[in-house]
Amino acid sequence: MIVVAGEALIDLVPDRRGDALSPLLPARGGGPFNTAIALSRLGSPTAFCSRISTDAFGESLVARLREEGVGLGLLQRGPEPTTLAVAALSESGSADYTFYVDGTADRLFGPPPELPPATAAVSFGTCSLVLEPGASAYEEMMRTAAARGLVVALDPNIRAGLIPDPGAYRRRFAAWLPHVTLLKLSEEDADWLGGDVTGWLAAGPAAVVITRGGDGLTVTTRDGATRAVPGEPVRVVDTIGAGDTVNAALLHGLAARGALSPEAIAAMAPDDWGPLLSFAARAAAVTCSRAGAEPPRASELAGADPGA
Numbered sequence: 001m002i003v004v005a006g007e008a009l010i011d012l013v014p015d016r017r018g019d020a021l022s023p024l025l026p027a028r029g030g031g032p033f034n035t036a037i038a039l040s041r042l043g044s045p046t047a048f049c050s051r052i053s054t055d056a057f058g059e060s061l062v063a064r065l066r067e068e069g070v071g072l073g074l075l076q077r078g079p080e081p082t083t084l085a086v087a088a089l090s091e092s093g094s095a096d097y098t099f100y101v102d103g104t105a106d107r108l109f110g111p112p113p114e115l116p117p118a119t120a121a122v123s124f125g126t127c128s129l130v131l132e133p134g135a136s137a138y139e140e141m142m143r144t145a146a147a148r149g150l151v152v153a154l155d156p157n158i159r160a161g162l163i164p165d166p167g168a169y170r171r172r173f174a175a176w177l178p179h180v181t182l183l184k185l186s187e188e189d190a191d192w193l194g195g196d197v198t199g200w201l202a203a204g205p206a207a208v209v210i211t212r213g214g215d216g217l218t219v220t221t222r223d224g225a226t227r228a229v230p231g232e233p234v235r236v237v238d239t240i241g242a243g244d245t246v247n248a249a250l251l252h253g254l255a256a257r258g259a260l261s262p263e264a265i266a267a268m269a270p271d272d273w274g275p276l277l278s279f280a281a282r283a284a285a286v287t288c289s290r291a292g293a294e295p296p297r298a299s300e301l302a303g304a305d306p307g308a
Contacts, residue, residue, distance in 0.1 A: 001045045001046065001047055001071070001116060001118045001119050001120060002039055002044050002045070002046050002047075002119075002120065002121045002122075002123065002251055002252075002255070002260075003046075003047045003048075003049055003074065003115060003116075003119050003121070003122045003123070004032045004033075004035050004036040004039065004046060004047070004048055004049065004122075004123045005032060005048075005049040005050065005112075005122055005123065005124050005128065005138055005141060006030065006031060006032025006033075006049075006050060006106075006123075006124060006125055006126055006127070006128035006129070006138065007030040007031070007032055007033065007050060007083060007106040007107075007126060007127050007128045008028070008029075008030045008032070008033035008048070008050050008052050008058075008061045008065075008082075008106065009029055009030040009033070009061075009082060009083035009084065009085050009104075009106065009127075010026050010027070010028060010029065010057045010061075010082055010083070010084050010085070011026070011027045011028070011029040011030075011085050011086075011087055011097075011240070011292070011293075012024040012025070012026055012027075012084060012085065012086045012087065013025050013026075013027050013087045013089070013238075013240065013291075013292060014087065014088065014089055016089075024086065026057075027240075027292045027293070028060060028061050028064050028293075029085065029240070029241070029292075029293050030083075030085075030106075030126065030127070031125055031126035031127075031155065031157045031243070031244050031247075032048070032050065032123065032124075032125060032126060032128060032244075033048070033050075033061065033065075034241045034244035034245070034248075034293040034295065035123055035125075035155070035244045035245075035247050035248045036048040036065065036068075036070045036248075037064070037065070037068045037070065037293075037295060038241075038244060038245045038247075038248030038249070038283070038287075038295035038296075039070075039248040039251060039252055040068045040069045040070045041068065041295055041296065041297045041298065042248060042249065042252040042283070042295075042296075042297070042298050042301075042306075043252070043298045044248075044251065044252045044255055045071070045118075046069075046070050046071060047070065047071030047072075047073060047074050047116070047119075048065055048070050048071065048072065048074065048075065049074035049075070049112075049113065049122075049141075050074075050075060050076070050106055050109060050128075051075075051076040051077070051078055051105050051106050051108055051109040051110075051134065052075060052076070052077055052078075052082070052105060052106065053077070053078060053079070053080055053081055053082040053104070053105035053106075054077050054078065054079050054105075055079075055081055055082055057081075057082035058077070058082050058105065061082070062075070073116070074113050074115075074116075076109060076113075077105075078105040078108060079105075080103055080104055080105040080108060081103065081104050081105065082104060082105060082106075083099065083100065083101050083104040083105075083106050083107070083127070084099070084100040085097045085098070085099050085100075086098045086099075086100070087240065089238055097159060097161070098161065099127065099159065099161065099162055101127070101131055101162070106127075106128065106131075106134065107127075107128075107131035107132070107133070107134045107135075108133065108134060109128065109134035109137050109138065110133060110134055110136070110137030111137055111140075112137050112138070112140055112141035112144070115141075115144070115145060115148070115150070119145075119150060120150060120151060120255065120260045120261070121150055121151035121152070121153060121181075121251055121254075121255075121260055122141070122142070122145040122150055122151070122152055122153070123153040123154075123155070123247060123251060124138055124141075124142055124152070124153070124154050124155075125154060125155035125156055125157050125247070126155070126156070126157040126159070127159060127162055129156065129176075130159070130162050130163055130169070131162065139176070142154075142176060142179050142180075143179055145179075146178075146179035146180075146181075149261075149262065150262075151181045151182065151251075151254075151260055151261060151262055151265065152179055152180050152181050152182075153180075153181065153182045153183075153184065153247065153250075153251055154176060154180045154182070154183050154184070154205075155184045155185070155243065155244075155247045156173060156185065156189055156193070157186075157189065157243060157244075158188070158189045158192050158193070160192065166192075170193060170194065173193060174203065177200055177203035177204040177205060178203055178204040179204065180204055180205045181205060181206050181207075181262045181265055182205060182206065182207055182209070182250065182251075182254075182265060183200060183205040183207070183208045183209070184208075184209045184210075184211070184243075184246065184247050184250065185208065185209070185210050185211070186210070186211050186213075186243055187210055187211065187212045187213070190210050197210075197220050198224065201220065201221075201222050201224075205222070206221070206222055206262060206265040206266040206268075207219050207220065207221050207222070207265060207266075207268070207273070208220050209246075209250060209277070209280075211242075211243055211246055211284075212231070213231065213239075214231040214236075215230070215231055216228060216229050216230040216231040216277075216281055217229055217231075217246065217277045217280060217281055218277075219270065219273045219277060221268065221269075221270060221273075222266060225269070225270045226270060227270035227271065227273045227274055227277065228277075229274060229277040229278045229281055230281070231281055231284075231285070232281050232282050232284070232285035233285075234285040234286075234288050234289050235289060236288045236289070237288065237289060237290055237291050238288070238291060238292070239288055240287075240291075240292050240293050241287050241292065241293025241294070241295060242284045242287050242288050243284075244293065244295070245280075245283050245284045245286075245287040245293075245295040245296070246280045246281075246283070246284050248283075248295065249276075249279055249280035249283040249284070249306065250276060250280050252306055253275075253276040253279050253280065253306030254276070256306040257276070257306070275306070276306060279301070279306040282301060283295065283296050283301060286300055286301070
């Protein structure tokens with residue numbers, strides 16, 4: 001089982017690109033929420049760990065998880081409102097967000113629950129590792145998972161507007177790395193964090209995967225070797241959820257090839273990563289081809305072998 005830990009929220013997405021005053025359409029989202037759904041659609045047994053509101057938005061989020069077959073046994077519920085993320089879409093389809101998080105349910109996550117015995121990996125990231133007091137509870141969960149020998153995947157998914165002290169956040173990020181097995185970043189996130197891939201690998205991760213939009217993905221392994229694959233050509237509707245789909249596809253692919261352990265990931269050569277990165281690029285392209293965070297199901301990736 002793969003556990004995804006972090007926020008679930010409501011995206012308010014304009015129905016026209018480049019028009020700040022176009023009507024906003026509500027959509028269920030949040031990086032970890034999207035990752036959990038993408039994993040389940042690909043066929044990986046998945047559970048979601050978060051605190052979700054009991055308001056109407058929260059009920060809709062839980063209903064979506066249930067419909068997608070995501071396990072709900074690690075969920076916490078609370079009466080606080082659901083976080084809102086207002087998206088602004090550029091003409092190219094990329095999204096920037098303004099968050100409304102004061103007093104919301106997801107940031108009050110804690111204390112962390114005990115992970116099921118069947119857990120092989122735990123994925124963390126996005127707003128949940130920024131907003132206190134929940135951030136400290138997720139951090140404790142990360143340390144516990146690593147101490148158990150589980151794969152810890154980290155996708156920081158930087159939202160700079162939520163980070164009041166960038167220097168303090170970068171120091172905190174550095175403190176997570178000894179507990180991380182797989183670090184996945186967008187090119188923009190990597191630049192914001194200082195771009196020190198060699199230093200990050202020396203601190204702990206077995207591999208760092210960097211997404212480069214239409215230019216594809218690159219992995220760097222602990223010995224400094226790299227492997228890159230091109231992006232999949234696609235007509236981009238928007239990029240919402242593309243990075244979350246990559247995160248899910250990597251974890252699903254590792255599980256499919258029997259490599260979902262810290263030792264197995266560390267033993268992978270750069271060429272072993274090629275089919276896995278290509279699978280993730282293809283999955284992300286499907287997500288980009290339709291509006292909102294709608295990751296592909298396994299049947300939509302026919303012919304792509306994540307376990308090759």
